[in-house]
Amino acid sequence: MDSNIAIAPGVQSPISGPESKAMTHFLRSKHDAIMIGVGTATADNPSLNCRLEGVGGYGGEGLEGQPRPIIIDPQGRWDFNWTSKVIVLAKEGRGKGPFIITLQEPPEWKKKPLEAVGGKYIVCMRGWRDQSKPEPNTHLQWMDMFSALREEGIKSIMIEGGGSVINELLNQRNFGSVNSVIVTVAPMWMGKGGVQVCPEARRENAEKVPMARLRDVKWVPLGEDVVLCGRPKLH
Ligand SMILES: NC(=O)C1=CN([C@@H]2O[C@H](COP(=O)(O)OP(=O)(O)OC[C@H]3O[C@@H](n4cnc5c(N)ncnc54)[C@H](O)[C@@H]3O)[C@@H](O)[C@H]2O)C=CC1
Numbered sequence: 562m563d564s565n566i567a568i569a570p571g572v573q574s575p576i577s578g579p580e581s582k583a584m585t586h587f588l589r590s591k592h593d594a595i596m597i598g599v600g601t602a603t604a605d606n607p608s609l610n611c612r613l614e615g616v617g618g619y620g621g622e623g624l625e626g627q628p629r630p631i632i633i634d635p636q637g638r639w640d641f642n643w644t645s646k647v648i649v650l651a652k653e654g655r656g657k658g659p660f661i662i663t664l665q666e667p668p669e670w671k672k673k674p675l676e677a678v679g680g681k682y683i684v685c686m687r688g689w690r691d692q693s694k695p696e697p698n699t700h701l702q703w704m705d706m707f708s709a710l711r712e713e714g715i716k717s718i719m720i721e722g723g724g725s726v727i728n729e730l731l732n733q734r735n736f737g738s739v740n741s742v743i744v745t746v747a748p749m750w751m752g753k754g755g756v757q758v759c760p761e762a763r764r765e766n767a768e769k770v771p772m773a774r775l776r777d778v779k780w781v782p783l784g785e786d787v788v789l790c791g792r793p794k795l796h
């Protein structure tokens with residue numbers, strides 16, 4: 562309820578109840594890919610698959626209903642190996658091998674476990690300098706990433722997090738490339754010092770104006786949670 566998605570940076574925090582978690586897995590099954598930033602990959606060691614009964618690997622055929630995990634990792638920080646959940650699941654036929662979007666060609670030894678499970682690196686060469694970030698030229702344009710993924714046949718992406726990724730997409734310059742927003746609100750407060758969803762402020766003629774708003778809004782109670790769905794309202 563205080564818009565935190567983790568209790569502290571780098572900590573995985575269970576928030577959703579079982580009903581809304583099931584909805585999340587249903588959404589995963591309906592998208593070609595599920596995307597996270599490297600901060601989430603490092604903090605959570607996530608599975609990033611769909612675990613609903615009847616999808617591929619869970620009673621269903623092949624990998625039917627399994628989204629492709631995508632990790633945005635411009636500097637190759639994610640320290641995955643054969644025991645990382647997403648790699649293990651792909652090896653067991655219960656998820657797809659991850660694609661990692663990066664800025665530099667990675668070393669061969671890093672490619673091995675990835676390629677062995679059907680994953681790969683996608684090298685996007687066009688980094689740009691985000692003045693608000695300390696590292697130079699490590700930022701990727703969202704449209705460049707989406708175009709690179711489209712070339713891989715990926716036409717729908719569910720973006721799960723984390724905080725930096727969501728805050729960036731809520732920013733005015735990126736919000737137009739978002740089709741819909743789905744937020745689970747659980748009846749809890751995490752407290753200050755968490756990973757918060759709160760985009761940069763927006764100003765027009767030096768005056769602060771609301772950052773973003775949704776249209777076609779629905780609030781759906783699911784167990785103890787409520788799920789908010791809407792589409793970006795663009796001017
Ligand atoms: N409750 C929930 O539903 C969720 C919670 N989380 C939590 O969020 C936390 C992680 O959030 P953050 O630390 O903010 O990390 P993050 O997952 O948003 O990753 C941030 C990193 O991704 C890369 N990145 C993102 N956008 C980029 C771009 N346009 N170009 C180049 N690189 C880009 C950068 O390396 C950046 O440092 C974890 O504690 C995790 O548990 C994450 C997902 C969902």
Ligand SMILES: Nc1nc(O)c(N)c(N[C@@H]2O[C@H](COP(=O)(O)O)[C@@H](O)[C@H]2O)n1
Nearest residue numbers: 574575576577585605607608609610721
């Ligand atoms: N829907 C939802 N509710 C929560 O309470 C969460 N903490 C998250 N986290 C996201 O789900 C990923 C973990 O997925 P797996 O269960 O390991 O497949 C985590 O990395 C976050 O992206 N989501």
